[in-house]
Amino acid sequence: MLSLDEHDPDVARLLLEESLALRRDVSNKRFLAGTLEGLAGVAAAQGQATRALRLAGAAAALRTATGRPPTATEQARLERWLQPAWAELGGAAGASMLHEGGTMALEEAIGDAVRLTSTDRYRRRRPNATT
Numbered sequence: 001m002l003s004l005d006e007h008d009p010d011v012a013r014l015l016l017e018e019s020l021a022l023r024r025d026v027s028n029k030r031f032l033a034g035t036l037e038g039l040a041g042v043a044a045a046q047g048q049a050t051r052a053l054r055l056a057g058a059a060a061a062l063r064t065a066t067g068r069p070p071t072a073t074e075q076a077r078l079e080r081w082l083q084p085a086w087a088e089l090g091g092a093a094g095a096s097m098l099h100e101g102g103t104m105a106l107e108e109a110i111g112d113a114v115r116l117t118s119t120d121r122y123r124r125r126r127p128n129a130t131t
Contacts, residue, residue: 057101
């Protein structure tokens with residue numbers, strides 16, 4: 001997560017992708033929420049506002065389900081990461097995406113996160129490619 005704080009979403013994405021694979025295999029939902037939050041930050045940094053807020057909504061729902069709300073520091077960090085997404089979508093559309101993410105099944109949210117990392121890998125291999 002430090003990579004995101006240091007404005008290096010590419011490094012953050014690589015580390016979070018590995019974390020997602022590890023946490024998904026062991027079904028560690030408590031820590032999976034933090035990974036989804038990190039990937040939401042990566043999506044926001046890469047201009048994928050809709051995906052960012054959906055992932056953040058899914059992470060919030062997972063935190064609620066596991067009874068582990070974010071600490072004040074975690075919440076402040078997530079809000080900072082998501083600022084570009086909120087600025088792009090605005091309040092109503094952003095809230096709608098956050099809500100949509102909160103209603104996603106966990107596997108659907110993980111799939112959305114995996115698509116984020118797959119899309120980014122494709123772009124790096126083909127610099128002129130658009131998605």
